[in-house]
Amino acid sequence: MTQPPAKRITDIGPPHYEKFLHPVIKKNYGQWKYHETLAPGVLCHAAESGERIYSVRAGTPRLLSIQTLRVFAALADKYSGGYLRFTSRNNIEFLLDNPANIEPLKKELAEAGFPVGGTNNAISNIVHTQGWVHCHSSATDASGIVKAVMDPLCDRFTHQDLPAKLRIAVACCLNMCGAVHCSDIAILGIHRRPPKVMHDILPKVCEVPTLIASCPTGAIRPATVDGKQSVEVIEAQCMFCGNCYTVCPALPMNDPDNDGLSIWVGGKVSNARSAPKFSKLAIPFLPNNPPRWPEVVEAVVNIVNVYARHARKFERVGEWIERIGWPRFFKLTGIEFTRYHIDDFKHAGLSYARSMHMKY
Amino acid sequence: MTQPPAKRITDIGPPHYEKFLHPVIKKNYGQWKYHETLAPGVLCHAAESGERIYSVRAGTPRLLSIQTLRVFAALADKYSGGYLRFTSRNNIEFLLDNPANIEPLKKELAEAGFPVGGTNNAISNIVHTQGWVHCHSSATDASGIVKAVMDPLCDRFTHQDLPAKLRIAVACCLNMCGAVHCSDIAILGIHRRPPKVMHDILPKVCEVPTLIASCPTGAIRPATVDGKQSVEVIEAQCMFCGNCYTVCPALPMNDPDNDGLSIWVGGKVSNARSAPKFSKLAIPFLPNNPPRWPEVVEAVVNIVNVYARHARKFERVGEWIERIGWPRFFKLTGIEFTRYHIDDFKHAGLSYARSMHMKY
Amino acid sequence: MADDGKVKTPLLDQLESGPWPSFVKEIKRARQGSPMCDDLLGQLELSYQEKKGHWKHGGLVGVLGYGGGVIGRYSDVPDKFPAVAHFHTLRINQPAGWFYTSDAIRTLCDIWEQHGSGLTNMHGSTGDIIFLGTRTDQLEPCFQKLAQAGFDLGGSGSSMRTPSCCVGPARCEWSCYDTLALCDQTTREFQDEMHRPPFPYKFKIKFAGCPNDCVASIARADLSIIGTWKDDLRQDDAAVADFAAAGLDIQKDVCDRCPSKCMEWNGAKLTIENSDCVRCMHCINVMPKALRPGTERGAALLIGAKAPIVQGALLSSVLVPFVPEEELLETLKELIRRVWEFWDEYGMSRERVGELIERVGMANFLDAIGLDPAPEMVSAPRDNPYIFFQLEEKKS
Amino acid sequence: MADDGKVKTPLLDQLESGPWPSFVKEIKRARQGSPMCDDLLGQLELSYQEKKGHWKHGGLVGVLGYGGGVIGRYSDVPDKFPAVAHFHTLRINQPAGWFYTSDAIRTLCDIWEQHGSGLTNMHGSTGDIIFLGTRTDQLEPCFQKLAQAGFDLGGSGSSMRTPSCCVGPARCEWSCYDTLALCDQTTREFQDEMHRPPFPYKFKIKFAGCPNDCVASIARADLSIIGTWKDDLRQDDAAVADFAAAGLDIQKDVCDRCPSKCMEWNGAKLTIENSDCVRCMHCINVMPKALRPGTERGAALLIGAKAPIVQGALLSSVLVPFVPEEELLETLKELIRRVWEFWDEYGMSRERVGELIERVGMANFLDAIGLDPAPEMVSAPRDNPYIFFQLEEKKS
């Protein structure tokens, strides 16, 4: 006789966060008075009570092995009473009550290959997505581009002397899981050819009406191909969004020769000073060039450097560009302005320059 | 035998403006150096040559009888060497080379009932349209509203102590011949009921396909009414633009019980400081109440007074509102914010408040 | 009818009092000259009573060989008011800048006394002289009298509408090109397009000498020619000092209001970072003597403004960021022809050029008229990833 | 295959060098634990060679009784790389604020070592712990091990997605409400909607303690709860003076950057016209000790953010301008239910709530969920005259 299975547990939700809070945090919860950045990657938060908690932040690749996670756990035991957290940009933070532990922890992190920084006016970790590591939809890889771009920018992570915070994001297709649409600099994987219709399997794997409805531009029309009910794609009407593929596997978008990357700039999320903004198109297309995407790396580094040189203190990339104007942004960065930069989607008309405010 | 008719003259274009230029103007054409406002309605333009031309500006009802025009001509002969012009806002300007003539001219104009002013930071003449005097399309009269509104505001025309220029416009239907869409304060005649379809004459006077195409919301559908081919209007889809009536006389919009006025604020045309702006909805509906439209007059005067009290120097109405924020504009003016204020047309989503910038 | 044989207008009469000049008085004044005015008053009083207009829809009337310049109008109560059974208006092309001599005014009055109601609009909101109300049989003779006096009709219908311009160099120190000359020349160049409606819809042109835009061209013209300058503002420090001495708060009223924040005032000297100036005119407006536009003058060409019917109102948008004054006339003629050609071919009926551009997309429109894309044409590049890549051709 | 029995990855190997930590190293490190990693490297290397992905489209797999929490994934070259023929991901609901103890981390590692690839994302961009890659038969046992350890799955598909929040009161002096508590309570309240996808599409909720929005809620959540305050900024003049003394240019770096220009600095004293402050956080950000949010705290509720697919990206817009902290939980529960009810009934398949609101119009949406229109909800009133007047009912 088999023993009855242990009762299944469901719908318990996540563990309660309180279990994981450092005693100093528990004690001063909601009672913080101010903070200081002691060094790049090192924050000190002081409570009304006078107590302090020290945070040491290190960059991670986000894709982490259990082996590395155990290393982090060990470091936490050694220096932060076992308490740690991750940030909304996938950095790790160790929470220390004893400032004496800061330097040794930094040293060990450095040795383990995890740069300490990302605070204040630094370039923090790149929010990114799955890419070829796990997603079917990707026009490019994500982790690889992040590694390639962060290597030359690592000093901007370990130092915090930019005019303001600079947030970079990568998304491997227009679904934008990295939410690149509001980043100072965004790298976006794109397709440039219509989906190829796999007429043989289409009827089996998707419903034609749903498929047709999925196309925002109405580029998909019903068609009968050697007897079988299928669809055709009007090339001229396709703007390569990939929504049809998301709803129907029989319309793959991948095209090694034409897929690539586009670069976007000037978005922000915070309400500090100016309202949140979307990122705008800077470079419509760069080749998809693994393993190190030199064209992408050069483009991003160039924008970062021009920004660092010209922006005023506290100006985010988008705020800087709005002050100097887009024409000057293109001039300073040497990026070409093309027909593709001019919006032709739903609200295009509102992006035309409808005033005489001009610099020459 | 009848004598041959005199040869017809066509396509000669307007008389050349040079014929009508004051000698001082001809001499200093394009050589003006600066100007001063000597008094409300009195400008002095000084040329590089040192010569000066004096302009005396008076308000007119725009609708002018030849009798009054002859009075103006006589005044010009008496004081400005016969030289005069009209402005882009339908004021008259006498162009004097002798400053001694300014006061007597002002006196005669005042006696004749034409207020001198409209310069600088004054309320100038109201740009308006035909209304019941001549147009078939009007939801209300234009000249009457202008007269009713300018009477209490006449002091604002003859004085120039507002924070900035204040431009008012009136249009008697959504065609907006008064181009009220960019005015500090705009008064717009509106319909609030769908057109009534005159099935009997419709087939005779218009083409159904054109008519159907004319409706931006697709509210007009083909219909057969007692045998005759005609159309029906889906009430719920009609937003009362009147475009169908413009292309087809058989769909009159007039409806004395429901037609009325709406008030718009914050538009501007100049590029001074801020870019040109559209006027935004302040009051969706006020009753159509001739001969003196008390509700409209009260609403406009109230907005002018609140603006005059609260705006900072050089702030146009729209610039003032943007500084204090729309919630405060509605609070200060006591105007109710309703569902109608929330845009639901093409670009509606872009008018939602998508930031945390808020005053309480 | 009142005993004096005149209609009673108790409602309209209430609009004769008050400080602002009264249009009712004007109509009454014109009675001496024309019986039309009595019936106009009568019909207008009826509209005031009933809160509704009494004019019939349109009506095609005109003068020989012209397709525009006249707005036909018929009363819907002709039996009550026979004198305004017909009440057409003539649109007469104003002289550039609305300049007149007393003689010219009298000439116009005499002609209109003979051939119409004696009522006018000085001016219509497109800029024409409006002769308000006459009978069909009077149109041709009136037109010819005008022609002999050197006047011609303006535009109406689907034609080039009567261009207009600001007072410009005639009486303004800020005019960056000759608005009157360019307006006059453009009007003469395109007489045929004005008098014989060839287009899908109306096309309006307005000329403003500087970004103050005193003819509202950016809001009311399909093609807006707006003066500006390329070099530095001309600055007269002594005059600046005078303004300061006279009590102007230069920091608050000038520098702080500068949209590009490119001015610095240290209490004694005003320093302008001209490369950042967006040429908004504000500082010049506040200190006319002290600051003036530069000397490298010309204009920007903007396209597409219109009222809301029916896709929503538009302001004109930058088409050519800068044209030097001396090249303006030729550039304008050439560009207007190219725009019209494209609009003629692709514009739908009653589609203004601004609506057409939004429909086909600015980039395609630029291709069609042979202009290269420039960042000055947009307030910002696209924020959506929906790009129609054209892999065939290399990107422009 | 290389002699050591491991696939050769010349391209990926190039990503092991350089200062930034390498995901390739991570995958190689995980080899010791799981053969899957070899084949993952192999397939990834192939993608790098061919510049194309090798995962098949979707695939519905999951755990008993849940409709979400697992992303099914199959290789399209399973014969080449059998170990990743199945390579499903588990989304595990993170603890609020991403706080852990070393023990909790080790527990997770041990479970994943037994049941999967040993690869994770800390964290996914919605906020979940991502267990990256396992076989279908491992899903249920892995899930139950996690459950016994006190963890549960997160959301996927057309469900409420795993809510997330900023570090808030746990380690930030600016948090205007308890982001962790509210995030945790909301997650528990709607377990069913999270695990059993009931909606037309996904629904994301993010909690930020102040307008700095450190979880990007306004850009990435259908419902954004963002802390703010109603009363005056708390000001410590001594600390202000310290900042000035320390060399901060208060005029230039603080006052001039204030979007509402409501601050004045006379060199000694900072004066704030609080009634004009738009609560952007800038001055507080620059002078943490000197300035702090007020004490009358709470949050604004904003709705509708999403990525561009397919009608274009949206930021959340103001739905409720201010809710006092103590009323937040109840208000939120009630409002979320009303929103879902309407969305359920009127939302089209794959239509996010923000798209629905634009389609039906904000005013109609407000009616439906029983809120009154407020000027705080718009950046400006309409500029077009196309108003759908409802003469039946009196205007709301």
Ligand code: SRM
């Ligand atoms: C730890 C973290 C919250 C969390 O729960 O994980 C966090 C923590 C803090 N943020 Fe943040 N922010 C965090 C993500 C964000 C994000 C979200 C994002 O980047 O995706 C934003 C919005 C970014 C944007 O606008 O695009 C964000 C915009 C800010 C700002 C506004 C900066 C600005 O000028 O726009 C401040 C204020 C400042 O830094 O002056 C701020 C300030 C802070 C402070 C100083 C708050 C405090 O008093 O403790 C914290 C230390 C910041 C630092 O890194 O120096 N935090 N912060 C996140 C760290 C991410 C990372 O590892 O780099």
Ligand code: SRM
């Ligand atoms: C005469 C006229 C041009 C014409 O060809 O007829 C004219 C003439 C001048 N305008 Fe204008 N403007 C005239 C219509 C306009 C218009 C068009 C309109 O109102 O429809 C505008 C755009 C209005 C708007 O933005 O909505 C206009 C916006 C300006 C401005 C910008 C004001 C601002 O701060 O936005 C200035 C500069 C100033 O006044 O400081 C200006 C300045 C001037 C100056 C001072 C230019 C000069 O140096 O001579 C002239 C005397 C202004 C005055 O009235 O004090 N003019 N001006 C027009 C008189 C209309 C009237 O009778 O009131």
Ligand code: SRM
């Ligand atoms: C007379 C005038 C109003 C006035 O009292 O001054 C006028 C009167 C009419 N306009 Fe206008 N428009 C007049 C200037 C304008 C302006 C202002 C401007 O030109 O600066 C506009 C807004 C700018 C624009 O063009 O967009 C204007 C926008 C319209 C429209 C809407 C056009 C659009 O695309 O939105 C219509 C409707 C149409 O064309 O069918 C229209 C139509 C009309 C009609 C012909 C009525 C109709 O539907 O056919 C009106 C004849 C009235 C009558 O019986 O006399 N009128 N119309 C103006 C022409 C006088 C002149 O020639 O100087």
Ligand code: SRM
């Ligand atoms: C795992 C993750 C990316 C990552 O590497 O972190 C992810 C992965 C996928 N996302 Fe996402 N999305 C993820 C966060 C996001 C975000 C960011 C966020 O939530 O803050 C967005 C943008 C914000 C938003 O929701 O709009 C996002 C917008 C999308 C969209 C577009 C949705 C839209 O309405 O625009 C799709 C397409 C769809 O849903 O069909 C999508 C679809 C997908 C799918 C399921 C692919 C598909 O078409 O079915 C991806 C599965 C990849 C895989 O094989 O693992 N994902 N996705 C993130 C979830 C991890 C987690 O649970 O923590």
Ligand code: SF4
């Ligand atoms: S962005 Fe696209 S490709 Fe990348 S993970 Fe999201 S859905 Fe997949």
Ligand code: SF4
């Ligand atoms: S990619 Fe987008 S635009 Fe092209 S066919 Fe598919 S859904 Fe339509």
Ligand code: SF4
């Ligand atoms: S606004 Fe309308 S009613 Fe008034 S004149 Fe123009 S078309 Fe006629």
Ligand code: SF4
């Ligand atoms: S008024 Fe406008 S919306 Fe209404 S039916 Fe006529 S065209 Fe359509």
Ligand code: SF4
């Ligand atoms: S537009 Fe400029 S140039 Fe023309 S009148 Fe106005 S201020 Fe003078």
Ligand code: SF4
């Ligand atoms: S013209 Fe306008 S932008 Fe230029 S300096 Fe003067 S105020 Fe500033």
Ligand code: SF4
């Ligand atoms: S959002 Fe505000 S409260 Fe939350 S962590 Fe960021 S700064 Fe602190």
Ligand code: SF4
């Ligand atoms: S929070 Fe922002 S708006 Fe308020 S005072 Fe500080 S800087 Fe100004």
